[in-house]
Amino acid sequence: MYWEKSPNSTHDLAANAMSRNRFRFIMQNLHCSNNANLDIQDKFLKVEPLIDAMNQSFIDLAPQEKFHNLDESMVPYYGRHGAKQFIRGKPIRWGYKF
Structure with a gap:
């Protein structure tokens, strides 16, 4: 929706930074794990390394609140x-x- 032309859904910062086709190309070719070592029982195995890295970053950068x-x-x-x-x-x- 960032690249739509309607005034209530466009986001100029994202639309001007990257084209829609470039974004789709990156998302299609972004791989987080090896497909040869997949366990079909785990539904999120392909993105698990990305989720783990993001969780660690969130823990490191989160404000230290109780x-x-x-x-x-x-x-x-x-x-x-x-x-x-x-x-x-x-x-x-x-x-x-x-």
Whole structure:
């Protein structure tokens, strides 16, 4: 949506920094793990090294507070994946729950 022309959804900083096709090329070719060593039971094995690195960065850079408050949200997704959830009566019914 960063590259849309409608005034309520465009984001000039992202749209001017990189073209949509360049972003898609990077996302298609970004690999975090070796496909030869996959365990089909683990649904997030391909992105697990990226998630681990991001979690470590968040721990290192997070403010040192005694309590942190986290909320859950749904990320819309309409494709096919085993981790996708359906929640009836919500504005975003199909997607990933974070």
